[in-house]
Amino acid sequence: MSMEFLDGNTILYSAAFGLMLIGIGGIVISNHLMRIIFGIALLEAGANLLLLLSTYHEGASAPIIVDGIIPAMMADPVPQALVLTAIVIGVGILALALSLAIRVQRAYGTLDMREVRLRLEQEICDEAGIEMPSSSEKPAEVIKTPVNSVVQQESGS
Amino acid sequence: MNLLVLMIALPLLAAFLLSIIDRASSFAARVIGPLVLLATAAIGLSVWSQLGDAPQAVQWGGFQAPLGITLYADQFGLLFALAMTIGTLLLWPRSTGNQLRSSSLALLLAGTGSGLALSGDLFNIYVFYELMTVVSYGLIASRGTSGSFASTLRYLVISGFGAALALAGIALVYQATGTLNLAQLAQVAPEKLNNLQGFAAFVLMLVGFGVKAELFPVNMWVPEVYATASSRVSALLAGVVSKLALLIIMRLLILVFHQPEALTVLLVLGILGVATGELAAWRARDLNRMLAFSSIGQLGVMFIALSIPGNAGIFAALAVAVHHLFLKPAMFLLAARWGGSIRRLCGAAKTSPVAAGLFVLLSLSLIGVPPLPGFWAKLLVIMPLLTLDQPLYYFAVFIILAAASLEANYLFRVVMKLYDKQPTAVPHKAHATADLATAVFLGGGLIAAVFMLVPLADRLDSIAAQATDVSTYIQTVAPQSLEGDVQ
Amino acid sequence: MEVVVLIVVIVMLLSAVAVMLFKDFLAALAAMTVVSLGLSFLFVVVRAPDVAMTEAAIGAGLSSLLFALALRRLGLWRSQ
Amino acid sequence: MRRFTAALFLIGLGVMIAAIYQHMDFSNTALNAGQAINSVAAQETGAANFVTSVVLAYRGIDTLLELTILFTAAMIGGMVLGKRRVDAPRDPDAGFILRTGADLLFPLLLVVGLYIILHGHLTPGGGFQGGVILASAFFLPLLARPGSSINQDVISIVEGLAGATFILIGLLAMSEGYEFLSPLFDKGELGALISAGSLPVLYLAVGIKVGSELAGLLAHLAEAEAVD
Secondary structure, rough: OOOOOHHHHHHEEEEEHHHHHHHHHHHHHOOOHHHHHHHHHHHHHHHHHHHHHHHOOOOOOOOEEEEOOOOOEEEHHHHHHHHHHHHHHHHHHHHHHHHHHHHHHHHOOEEEHHHHHHHHHHHHHHHHOOOOOOOOOOHHHHHHOOOHHHHHHOOOO | OOOOHHHHHHHHHHHHHHHHHHOOOOOOOOOHHHHHHHHHHOOOOOOHHHHHOOOEEEEHHHHHOOOOOOOEOOOOHHHHHHHHHHHHHHHHOOOOOOOHHHHHHHHHHHHHHHHHHHEEEEEHHHHHHHHHHHHHHHHHHOOOOOHHHHHHHHHHHHHHHHHHHHHHHHHHHHHOOOEEEEHHHHHHHHHHOOHHHHHHHHHHHHHHHOOOOOHHHHHHHHHHHHHHOHHHHHHHHHHHHHHHHHHHHHHHHOOOOOOHHHHHHHHHHHHHHHHHHHHHHHHHHHHHHHHHHHHHHHHHHHHHOOOEEEEEHHHHHHHHHHHHHHHHHHHHHHHHOOOOOOHHHOHHHHHHHHHHHHHHHHHHHHHHHOOOOHHHHHHHHHHHHHHHHHHHHHHHHHHHHHHHHHHHHHHHHHHHHHHHOOOOOOOOOOOOHHHHHHHHHHHHHHHHHHHHHHHHHHHHHHHHHHHHHHHHHHHHHOOOOOOOOOO | HHHHHHHHHHHHHHHHHHHHOOOHHHHHHHHHHHHHHHHHHHHHHHHHHHHHHHHHHHHHHHHHHHHHHHHOOOOOOOOO | OHHHHHHHHHHHHHHHHHHHHHHHHHHOOOHHHHHHOOOOOHHHOOOOEHHHHHHHHHEEEEEEHHHHHHHHHHHHHHHHHHOOOOOOOOOOOOHHHHHHHHHHHHHHHHHHHHHHOOOOOOOOOOHHHHHHHHHHHHHHHHHOOOOOOOOOOHHHHHHHHHHHHHHHHHHHHHHOOOOOOOOOOOOOOOOOOOOOOOOHHHHHHHHHHHHHHHHHHHHHHHHHHOOO
């Protein structure tokens, strides 16, 4: 590790950790589902970069033999394969999340996760035939929430 | 060549081909799933019988470890692989909607669970775990109600968060060691992972894999999912799938992460899990969520057991896990008809006396009344905790005992309602025969355990001993040294 | 070379913050695509052309398409 | 207040990460499983692209599982979004340029996708990247003419068969006495199009499976009924 403050390694690692931090921040602060999904995507992207950096060192070439010439130092192919796998898994789960989001919005008329939680609680209690325990937020207001207020709701959080 | 890989490959193959088989004959499509699982269970049992004291290692694709991916079969892993296969068979989902999809998902769950239990490669475990998570989403959402979609979505958000953290943990491990093979990690961990980076990797992976194991801060999904999914799916998730996630954490703890701080983290999270889970279960007004919260509490006890250093901790955690493996699915199956408000259960024992009797038995074992197995399992946790002679461990004992009295209180409330003389306005429906038969079978297993306590304990002890035998693990896999190759 | 990497990283992190701050989801999606493209560039820098191609095709292309379709179906496809 | 605590939490997390980064050791980058693979992969698998070797041979089971994840996600996506009602309103057709462009692009994308898949063992790219291009080839006409639709039955057959092919190649290796998913067939000359034994076949199965599943997912999302 060189003594310089901003060497190549530090820049790349700060990108990976930065993406992860921003993603976690988005998940923690936001209530809107789309924003949370964006946050998870950023967190995943940061983790992928971190994995790829794990054995990176300058001066290596890509792990491919071109025209029969074997380079002196090749990059580690294992993290590359892992990240390839992780990216594809990520997109599968992303598609699933978006499909579920469409259905949940159709049913509950909102994507604010606090409201979704309350509506879900309400539905479970209704099905079980019990009173919903009085919580800090009144569920009665949630039911009245019109479908189109999603965007405004989100900005007010 | 080893037939063990078929435990994983055959269910996947059948799941891929199920919709094509259905075009030819819908009858074949219905029977092929259970048949495949029977075959894989037979394979698993035959390997189990040959296993004895010598675990087996299989290299996928025949590549030398650590270049390829290892499949490691010891009694510990095989026990849970078999539990997954047989559990899926017993709790075969019977969807009202699309049976074909449910069958595919069940097959995938069985294959994935077996793979997860047997895998000996860190990233392979991650991929198996992700697949199992996606399959669980499908099983939960297959009920088709808006509640099941919403709970799946919330589960997905928590799981996605955890999975990304686990991936970052894997990156840290690979950065420090340059390998993903668990056997090789076991070799180099004392030197390379016994530091801050190793601890960070452990915490990241604990949170990631803890989502399914209902670990304390990432278990918000539990009550919602178990209340909205069908009871067979809840039984599968609470009974078997959560144990597989626990198995991963146990493997990591035994082989890779040896920091004393790791045990403290487990102890604190376990205590918090027991306390919050049991209190919430005590407050619950409907049976499904009561069982869900009590499941969080039980897994908390397992985490406390894991925090005991050495063999005794693994043995105790294994005993509680196996006990819970039999008990929770049976309880969720009974809740199939009795789900919903506990007040509505008034006089339900009259319509279904067998189910009510079974519920009493299961409750007694859950609380830990001797001579039922639940008592011995809890004793195995408490005894070593007392010998450790540290304030936090004494506190854990106190929490476990307090939780038992809470459990007694809320389960007694349900039993009182069941045998209440005053019937409610709503007539009770009897349990479906298949549900009741499975629950009776599982309950019968508990009673049988009472009469075979000593051989059972010996067997679990030897399984735990094999699981904690790191040197055998390394010798069996025999990863080639990295230092020798690169010059 | 390091200066270029530094600039890309800064742009990428700023876009990532923008994803979280933009009120308009379409703009957030555009910022997300910028993050993916920046990431793809970094993958080239660390000698992972396979991963860079995948990130460009899946991260920047397919994911954005999925997001766009979903935003449209969710009624969030409009600027405020 | 919530934002304040969240910001505090993030700052703490950042400090912790910086501390971990300070203690990270970057000296042993040459000692890892990947470098060991680099030194033997050319002989063991015959593929010039070592990432392909890792994806399909050394870690082939990971790839099978990730295909299964996509398969499951596509299946659940179809289940969640459900079938479109026949009388549901459809979006109008796109303009002339998009329609003609889609018609022209379709064969081009098909060829490019297949090219990338079939050269996966030689150059960067392979089943995943090519599969995405194949998916876009089949999805583009749908975007241009929302009235048309992708036949989900065909997709389910194609993806099932492609997945089964992957596993059956693995089982074939077992029947010949090797382990599951061992590389088969003649490895050929390093760098030639027909080389690397069974790897190109596996990548073709991967590409077709990824393409069909992503096309199915996209079609499901595109055809989902709009809320407003």
